[in-house]
Amino acid sequence: GDSVTQMEGPVTLSEEAFLTINCTYTATGYPSLFWYVQYPGEGLQLLLKATKADDKGSNKGFEATYRKETTSFHLEKGSVQVSDSAVYFCALGNTGGFKTIFGAGTRLFVKA
């Protein structure tokens, strides 16, 4: 079945450091890929998405490119801020699958 694997956390970075959170997936067909973010005490909210191969999703300085050849959707940000401290979830959605598959989540701590 469909699955998502993302790097384990926590990830601790200093402010202005470069961020990469790895995500790989297994899926049939042509799923959409998502990154969701969860701030403390909140539900998940969509950070960015890509709906087909080679698409690049971007938002708030975060980017991720849908790589079909490597089945990956790694999240990157050039310069993190303390306010980026949160849990990040990679996810895939496959029409006909009737549910979104989430990775385990990666907690990011950014120190001032």
Added chain:
Amino acid sequence: KAGVTQTPRYLIKTRGQQVTLSCSPISGHRSVSWYQQTPGQGLQFLFEYFSETQRNKGNFPGRFSGRQFSNSRSEMNVSTLELGDSALYLCASRIAPGTENTEAFFGQGTRLTVV
């Protein structure tokens, strides 16, 4: 427009009791999914409802059940609570099933503590 609303936000129950959680989806959204989030297991799919019918179910015991009303509001029920049921329960809504390639909108969750 209003987002997904979950009530209550916090709940403390005793082992053996039952609990009912409520979710009101975004207006016009007809698909509601429930997830359990725990530190050890991450985000796990419970079930999805559409048109008052359960369309998909995760791997949870029968103590976990749900329903959806004609106005798309959904409730989930957990009977005979166990300590391990302590978790954040999240509800997500979509316009309709078959749109899993689009964004799901999440509520803030209900934090259930079983003592």
